[in-house]
Amino acid sequence: MSQHGATELEHQEHHVVGPKVYLAVFFALMICTGLTTWVAFIDLGVLNPVIALAIACFKACLVVLFFMHIHYSSKLLKLTVASGLFIFLVLVTMTLSDYISRAWGLW
C-alpha cells in the first residue's frame, strides 16, 4: 500500500502545469485586484465588506488550487487543506456565536 502511495506522490511531484495556466491565473488575480479597488469606491452599505471578502476568498482559492498545486494533488492533501479551512470556520463561527448573542441579555 505504502509502495503505491509513494509512486502516486512521485507522480504528482512531476505534474507539470503549463505557463498558460499560470498566466491565466495571474491575470485573473490582477483583474480581481482591480475589481476590489473599483468596488471600494462604490458605497454598497452592509455589502461593502461582503463583496471585498468574497473577491479576496476567490483569489485565495485560485492561489491555493493552482499556484499551490492543490487542484492536482491527492485526496489526502486536499483533505489536509480542507481541515485547515474547517478549523478556520470553527474559529469564525464559534467566535461569532459570542458576538451575535451578546446583546440578547440574560437567559
Add this chain to the structure above:
Amino acid sequence: MSSTNTIVQLPDQSTAQLPRKHYLNQEHTLKSWLLTGDHKRIAMLYLFSITFFFFIGGAFASLIRLQLLTPGSDLLAPDTYNKVFSMHGIVMIFLFLVPSVPATLGNFLIPIMIGAKDLAFPKINLLSWYLFIAGGLFILAAMILGGVDTGWTFTTPLSTHYLNTHVVTAALGIFIAGFASILTGLNFIVTIHRMRAPGMTWFRLPLFVWGHYAASILMVLGTPVLAITLVLVALERTIGIGVFDPTKGGDPLLFQHLFWFYSHPAVYIMILPGMAVISEVISTFSRKRVFGYTAVAFSSVAIAIFGFFVWAHHMFIMGISNYSALVFSLLTMLVAVPSAIKIFNWAATLYKGSITFETPMLYAFGFLGLFTIGGLTGVFLGSMGMDVHLTETYFIVAHFHFVMVGGMLMAYLAGLHFWWPKMTGRMYPESISKLAAVVTFIGFIFTFFPQFVLGYLGMPRRYASYPPEFQVLNVLSTAGASILAVGYLLPMLYMPWSLKYGKIAGNNPWQATGLEWQITSPPLTENFVETPIVDHEAYDYEWLANQTEHEVKTVG
C-alpha cells in the same frame, strides 16, 4: 496466550555490551552535531535546550514561592513579581512544555517506532531546533533587558496600551518558537503517513505514535492563530493599529478569542504526548496489551478535535454572551469523555497484569493520580457557576499545575527514564531514581494541593501579597516546592552520572515490544540494518516471548 509467557525475566545485564558504532559516536565534531540531520541527535539537542529552559523557568518558580512565603511583598517589589510570574509562565509553556515530549522523545522515537530511518524532512527538523533556539534567545533577551509583565497570556489592552516592558521582544520569541512547533508537527504527520514500514498499519502503531499524531494536528492547525495574534499585539503596540484596544476602536475580547483558540488546544499539545508516553509505560510494566487499544487511539484524536471547540471557557467572566458561554460550557464537558476513556483503559490494562514497579512506572502512577485530580477539577472550572467563583484564583493555578506538572512533567520523566537506556545505552541508577519519583510526587502534592484550598477560600492569583490568614497554606506550598525541587534536581545529577557509570542496558532492558527495543542501544545512525517487516500487533507480548533472537546482533 499462556500466562507463563507474559512474565518475562529481565535479561542478564552482565553480558550486555555497547555496540561499537552508534549514532552518538558516529562522528564527534561540534559541526556534526550542529548540522546533523539525524532525528536522534536533534532530539538530544532539544533535550539539552529544554532542560536549560526548564531550569530558568524553575528558578522563576522558586522566586514566586519564596515571595509568597510571607503575606507582604518582602522579597520582590510587586512589579518585579509580575515580571517573575510572567517569565515563569512564558518560559515553562512555550520553551519547555510544548516541545518537551514531542521534540525530544517524539523526535527520537517516532521514526524508530514506525520502522523508518529518519523523519520525512530531516533538514526541516534541524531548522525547527534552530527556530526554537532563536525564539528562546528572544525570550531570554526580553528577560535580560528588563522582563515582561503581561502574564503569559499577553492580555490586551494591558499588553498593547498600558505596559512599558519588553512585550514585543517576548511576543516575537514566542512567534518564532511557534514555528519550531509547527515544523515538528508537520514532520510527524508526514512521517507517520508516508514512512511506516511494510506491515505497520495504522492500528499496529504504538499508541505513542497515535498520541503524537493527534498533538501534531493541533500544532499545525492551532499555532498559526497564536502567531498572527501576537503579530497583531506587536503591531498595535508599535504602530497603533486598533484591533484589541478599545480606545483605538478595537475589541479586547477578540484578543481573548484568538489567544485561547490556540492556547486551549495548546494544553492538549502539551498533554497528548504525555498520555502517549503513559500508554507505553503502563503496557510494558504490566506486561499486557493496552486495554481498548482502538478506543485509546481514537480518544487522542477526539481530544484533539474537541479541543478546538471549548476555548471560551477561559472567558466566562470576561463579559462574553451568556448563550455562547452556555454552549462552550456544555462542549467543555465533552473533553472529559475521551480523557476518561484513557484513564479507565489504563486502569483496565493494569487489571490482572504482571505489574512491576520500576521508576518509569512509578512516575506513570504519579501521572494517573495527579492527572485525574487535575482533570476532575477542570470539570469544576468548566461549569459556569463554579467558574465565576474559582477562576483567577489559586484554584485554577492548582488545576493547571496538576495537569501540566503533575500530569505532563511526570509523563515526561516517566518517558525519559523509560527510554534513557535506548537513548544512551546505559541504565540510570534504579534505587535513587525511584526515590526521586517518590520525592517528586510528595513534593508536588504539598506544593499544589494547598493551592486548591487557597483558591477556594478566595486567594487571587498574580498578586505579590495576600491577607495574613492565607499564610499557613502558602508556607505549606513553599515547603512542598523545596521538596519538589529536590525531586527534579536528583535526575539532573544521576542522569549525567549514568552516561559514564551506568550499567550497560542491552537492547531491550524492559522486554518491551516496540520496534525501538528490537534494535541496538544506542541505535545506529540508520536505526535499522534492514527495513523491518511488521507482522504482529502492537504490545504483542506473546510475539516477543516467542522471539528466540529478537535482539538484533551488534553491528560493526
